[in-house]
Amino acid sequence: MKEKAKSKKKSRLRLLHQYYGYTGFYKFVWASLRKAVLPIVLVVAALWAIDRYLLDIEQMLVTITETYEPFQIIGIFFLSESLLGLVPPELFIAWSGKMNSPFLYLSILALASYLGGIVSYFIGVGITKIPSVHNTMELKLARHIKNTRKWGGFLIIVGALLPIPFSITSMAAGIISFPFASYLIFGLLRFARFFLYALVIFEMV
Template sequence: MEKKEFLDDKTRFLIRNILKGFLYLAILIVIFLLIKSYFSEQERMEWFGDIYDNVLLVMSVFVASEILFGIIPPEVFMLWSLKTGLIGSYFTSIGLLSIISYLAGFTNFTIGIFAKDKSKILNGSNKIIRKYKILFQKYGTHLVIVACVSPLPFSAISLLAGAGGMDKKKYLWYSLLRIVRFFVYAYVLYKIEA
């Protein structure tokens, strides 16, 4: 008689990667605390130079990063929001950033729907796309959830979800976890800074 496993492969994948997301957050906190203790606020502001006060430039870089598979971790922009009141209160800024990220993911999901059979990128030999395509074929919705709450490239996985035929309503509901992630990470950073 075969022994029934307590958790199926998809659930183990989900739990394992959510825990990796918490590990990533812990590492981010340690780095943030080290920077905070070894560098003055003035020194930290100098790193950004004139970019720091240019809201249009910072937001443009964020939008481009989110559409182009999260080249810059969103936590960088959360830290920027923590130190500037240029686009409203901290949590208003986080709300705006999270909605932009959500919409960037949906944009890529929609592109994936239309590009699934036509795109050389989706069907080519790019190692990163191929890796996530295999993971999406194996884990489907679970991979989208993991991408929402962890450092995995959310927009790239959204593109693959669209190309892979994931139901649009399911995608839109599950990807709301992206907004939750932004607020959880932002809250933690806010409490550390306070």
């Protein structure tokens, strides 16, 4: 019985692997990684150049922490993560590294991003109830919606971990009525992304 269960599990995994290969999921992930690498390298290079030749980034971040209340910065980040991910999270991760309790603020940022994704999900759900808006967003997010329909949870995992706007992936999930409980589980990987990126960014700044 155990051997039969194992073989069934293997066959399911094999079929799943074939499906994702056939529908281009692996190519999509690889292309997304390639697209993400250049901007990340450029941002890192720009930060290094600015810090070396123009201004002290560390001091700038310290000045920001002294000028603005943490709730203001976290509030701006939450709005960004709720509305199409307008500001790169890496800037806020660097900010958290200059706080008295870096990992506490990093955790709060990760939570804000997670909650922002949930807001985006329900924006997607709401969009489906307004025909004119729904038709417009269907056109603008056509690729994301199509991919979410094909790959479901795996695309949410990719959106949570890779430098792909998590808000757009979440909104697409809401538009296609992806199961909310599953979305919440897959979205938890957003926390892993923040802590992994922080390991590099904290060392830089």
